[in-house]
Amino acid sequence: MMETTDPVTLTRQRILVVDDDPAILETYKGLLEQLPSKPEIHTTVSGQRALAMLEGGGYKVLVCDLKMPKMDGLQVLSIVRRKYPMVRTLAVTGVVDEQFRSRVYSIGVDLYWHKPTNEQEMKQFLECCESLLSPDDGGFRGVQSKSLMDIIQLECMSQSSSVLRINNGTATGKIWIQDGEVVDAETEGLLGEKAFLKIFSWETGSFETQHAEPGRQRTIFKPYNSLLLESAQALDEIRGGESSKEQEPSDASRLAQINGVEFVLAIETKSGKTAFARGLENPEGVAAWTRRYIQKFEELGERLHTGHLGQIDGLGPQRQLTATRRNGTQFCIGWKNSMDREEAREVVKKVISLWAC
């Protein structure tokens, strides 16, 4: 096993690097030691050992390979996110896989990187590591190899207020984010959602986060995840336009396009199988909750002779939900708190009727 520890210097930040390849660890060590803040680099080839080392405390950043024997990087990272939320985490992988990327971000990892393959990428990787070490760092800032969707999701999920300036060749766009919601966008003479879609279509570019502009007039009113979803779908349609111009969006995908809907879950009552889930981080958990409490409150209704259960409405700190049952399907539909009750009732009806189509 390879494990190294430099002499402890209290003023130096500590980075722990985990990779099952000792040669790669040596490379990381050599490179990271060159960072301007001169951090102390510790390395190990096993996830279990990394957890034991983190228990000793004092680490600022964990750099973790995703593909490792015994305990893989995702397992290590999810434990670290839970047990040591103050440790900044950076996942690196040699495998280009969007699912991996989504899973990594869904467990709350700060950054996801493909292993640098050239000098430019290496430079950016080192800049990222340095930015994670900075004490006043409220999140990653700068140019990086993340998609625009990742950046916006990160900003919105952390309830940030900022202005995202995006450069794509000679074109420049701006996206205004206020308290975790996209409120406006502007590029090439376009404003609002049109501008957002235009910027969203840029596949490469550089990002810069600027100070928030709270006074910016709001032109986009959709919740950020609906906006991202719709934009991604619109882009897919544009890109796939030549090959499948006649193709209509499926009924299921239309459900998530209804204004104001944060998430939609449909479950077949008989089999208990999830027939459709969109906009949820934990669809299985929410499906289990919906199944269980629709059944429990139906049983209660029978016992009290109050008639069939109409619906269960839940009000949370960020969103509301309605769980109900129609024609052999159970639904759980979520929307933002900003929507009023009447609007929400209409949305629920709309989702159910669309599903029935």
Place this chain on the structure above:
Amino acid sequence: MGLLNSFCRKSPKLLKLYSGSFTVDRGKRVLVRTLPSKFPKDIVETIGSLVVDAFKEANEAQVPLRQLEISYPSFKITARELQGGAIVFLSQNNFSPAHTTPKSV
């Protein structure tokens, strides 16, 4: 007469529903209630236990809730989360004129 007897059959006893409230702690114990004592204790406990579990499991499913409203055609349960426990309001729904059969002119 045999025909009339069939109309005299005892109908199943309906539980009378009341409006009122009660509080339940995180251990699902009913602490205070404003419901009439005629209203069965076990039903109050069942409702209390259900809402406490519903809040807890919603939280575990990453959809934290602070209030639940369970609607039946003739009855409504509103529960607000209180530090792991809950305050629960039971209310009877009055049918609005819109739900009654329109009179023929």
